[in-house]
Amino acid sequence: DAGVTQSPTHLIKTRGQHVTLRCSPISGHKSVSWYQQVLGQGPQFIFQYYEKEERGRGNFPDRFSARQFPNYSSELNVNALLLGDSALYLCASSPAPGQTSEKLFFGSGTQLSVL
Amino acid sequence: GQQLNQSPQSMFIQEGEDVSMNCTSSSIFNTWLWYKQEPGEGPVLLIALYKAGELTSNGRLTAQFGITRKDSFLNISASIPSDVGIYFCAGQLGGTYKYIFGTGTRLKVLA
Numbered sequence: 001d002a003g004v005t006q007s008p009t010h011l012i013k014t015r016g017q018h019v020t021l022r023c024s025p026i027s028g029h030k031s032v033s034w035y036q037q038v039l040g041q042g043p044q045f046i047f048q049y050y051e052k053e054e055r056g057r058g059n060f061p062d063r064f065s066a067r068q069f070p071n072y073s074s075e076l077n078v079n080a081l082l083l084g085d086s087a088l089y090l091c092a093s094s095p096a097p098g099q100t101s102e103k104l105f106f107g108s109g110t111q112l113s114v115l
Numbered sequence: 116g117q118q119l120n121q122s123p124q125s126m127f128i129q130e131g132e133d134v135s136m137n138c139t140s141s142s143i144f145n146t147w148l149w150y151k152q153e154p155g156e157g158p159v160l161l162i163a164l165y166k167a168g169e170l171t172s173n174g175r176l177t178a179q180f181g182i183t184r185k186d187s188f189l190n191i192s193a194s195i196p197s198d199v200g201i202y203f204c205a206g207q208l209g210g211t212y213k214y215i216f217g218t219g220t221r222l223k224v225l226a
Binding site for chain 1: 116118119121146148150155156157158159160163203207211212213215217218219
C-alpha cells in the first residue's frame with residue numbers, strides 16, 4: 001500500500017510569491033496534518049484537518065491556509081512568502097484524530113526554498 | 116515554536132553499545148510517539164505509547180511512557196551503523212489534536 005505522498009518534492013520561490021503544496025494520505029485515513037520543519041529543529045504543528053474541517057491550528061500567521069478535499073487529500077497554501085518560510089513541509093495522516101491508539105504517519109515532505 | 120526538551124542533543128557511540136535518550140516536558144501528554152528521521156526524508160514512526168507506565172518494544176528498540184505522563188524514554192540495544200539518524204519524540208497534548216515534537220537526538224554510530 002502506498003504511504004503518504006507529497007508533491008512537489010522540492011520547490012524554489014521568491015519572496016512575495018504564493019505556493020501550494022499537496023498531500024495524499026494513506027488509503028483509509030481521513031485525517032491530515034501539516035507540519036513545518038526548519039533545519040535543525042523538530043517539526044512544528046501548522047494545521048489538522050478531519051472530514052474536510054479544520055480541527056486544529058498552530059501558531060502560524062494567516063498567510064498559511066489549508067483545505068481538505070472529499071477524497072481526504074489536502075493542500076497547504078502559503079501567501080506572500082518570506083525568507084523565513086524556507087523549510088521542509090511535512091504532511092502526516094492518521095485514521096482519525098483523538099483516538100486512543102492514534103498513530104501519525106509522515107510523508108517525505110516538500111523542501112521549500114524562498115530566495 | 117514550542118518544543119519538548121530532548122536529551123542528549125547528540126551522541127557518538129561504538130557499534131554494539133546500548134543507547135538511551137529521553138524527552139521531558141512540564142505538560143501532561145496523552146500519547147507519546149517516537150520517530151527516526153534521516154536526511155531528506157520525513158520522520159518514520161518507531162514506537163507509539165498510550166498509557167502511563169507503558170513499556171513497548173520494536174525489535175532492538177524499547178520505549179516507555181513516564182508514569183507522570185510528562186516524559187518518555189527510548190532505548191536502543193546493541194546499536195548498528197544503520198541506527199544513525201535523528202530521533203524525535205512527539206507528545207500529544209490532552210484535549211488537542213496537535214503533537215509537540217522534541218528538539219531531537221542526533222545519533223552517530225562508530226563502526
